[in-house]
Amino acid sequence: MFNYIPPIDDYRFLLTEVLGFDRAMADIGKEVDADLAAAVLEEAGRMCAERLHPLNRHGDEEGSRLVGDKVETPAGFAEAWRDFAAAGWASLSAAPEHGGQGLPFILQLWLDEMMAAANLSFGLFPGLTRGACEAIAAHADQALKATYLPPMVSGEWTGAMALTESGAGTDLALLKTKAVPQQDGSYQVTGQKIFISSGDHDFGGNIVHLVLARLPDAPAGVKGISLFLVPKFLPDADGGFTVRNALSVGALEKKMGIHAQPTCVMNYDGATGWLVGEANRGLAAMFTMMNAERLMVGIQGLGIAGAAYQQASGYAKERLQGRSADGARNPVAIIEHADVRRMLLNIRAFVEAGRALAGWTALQLDRAHHHPDASERARADALVALLTPVVKAGFTDFGFESAVQAQQVFGGHGYIREWGMEQYVRDARIAQIYEGTNGVQAMDLVGRKLPLADGAVVEGFFDLIAADLAAAEGLAIAERTREALALLRATTASLRGAGIDAAGAAAVDYLRFFALVAMGWMWTRMAVAAQETDSPLHEAKRAVADYFAARMLPQSQGLAASIASGEGSIMALAADAF
Structure with a gap:
């Protein structure tokens, strides 16, 4: 297996030549320039490559274990944390008032990419903690913020999100966990949750669970859900957190992948908790965390794809098999074979465009939080809302496909454990499922995000793309993306007011179509920037942009045709005939 190489040169190219980082920071009043950002990313990459990547394979093989009532993570994980x-x-990106460094979110998202590439199981610990912090900061009262945010932001304590129950997955209206108010203002939380990532570990410190539950007088359905902060340890008489709360790990889930990540069945047996936000408004508060996690999960797909590409391209340049195209040489490195190059280019074309789109989205998130103009904040926030399901589902679909193609490059060696490729496939698969399955994300895009502001948000996004395409006259990638964008606009218009079956039939294809156009936009911006010099990086950008235009964007025509066919063929077969 090859060592992981952080993509620092690519980050620097995006910061300085594609995304206009310095100007974006000036707009929001942050005194961070591209040189500082690149230096932070370089140090972060060193940590991922030297500290986290060496733990990845043995973490998968050893896995987390439940020993008695205690979770033990694989050797080296607690020390690495x-x-x-x-x-x-x-x-890194947390607010300074809670002890954070307040650095731009683009650095956080690209750190997430490198952590996912180096060690996905480890990366879930900080990602879930950060999401819990965001929910607490946005919705909890000042006392809870003062008590819990500083140690969580510092990493002394960690966080977890407890939504799912055995009978309530996507349909949270069915959840049964109860919370009973106590005279001191706290609540007793009772119920069982499943699939709780980072639910327990052996790192030391507290673990703060955000738990969805119902109050005794709560209305039925999602309108009766509240959010509670339930820590593993409660304060003692001296103010230290040493008193064990009434929560426990009932089991660790036996999973296809991410074996080093302790995914817990959690039992809350009258555990003490505190209300976060308003009673019966817990789902809105939890979505603050879930939306943050959905961006992170999309980046997991990107990170796995990038790591798998590095392994596959390194192998393809060393593995000797077959004859050269002219028959004169035998054996040759398999990188010379067209089909191997096709697979590698499919992955690379996604990874580099996805990295750029992730960076652009992160800059919009910072703009939504920090721009001095309220209208600009609202505009940026709407764009992030629009793109969140695209990043989550699009990146994880392409990420899994990339892991499979990278495995295929290895032939039989990809199927055995020695080279590590089968772990990438297993680990990548969960990202299409958790934090809202990709079908649910697609329905969110079509059903909730396209109608935002009566369609003005998505049309405004399309206008941004069109403006950049118009400025790239003569480039093949710009012309192909312009054609795909016109088709996407027409398809979007055809879905307005669609019924539930029509929307459901179209949603997954539509999200992929949308992602392809967004990536074509990013490739156009990169190709324009790459016209300036003939450095190896710029030459490669131009070549991969042409590949994306010629071999990947044409998928949009088939997707548009599939969407236009409607729901008839999907709904025709009677349910009992399946």
């Missing part, structure tokens, strides 16, 4: 927190990586 303490080093990670001590170096300040847990607090």
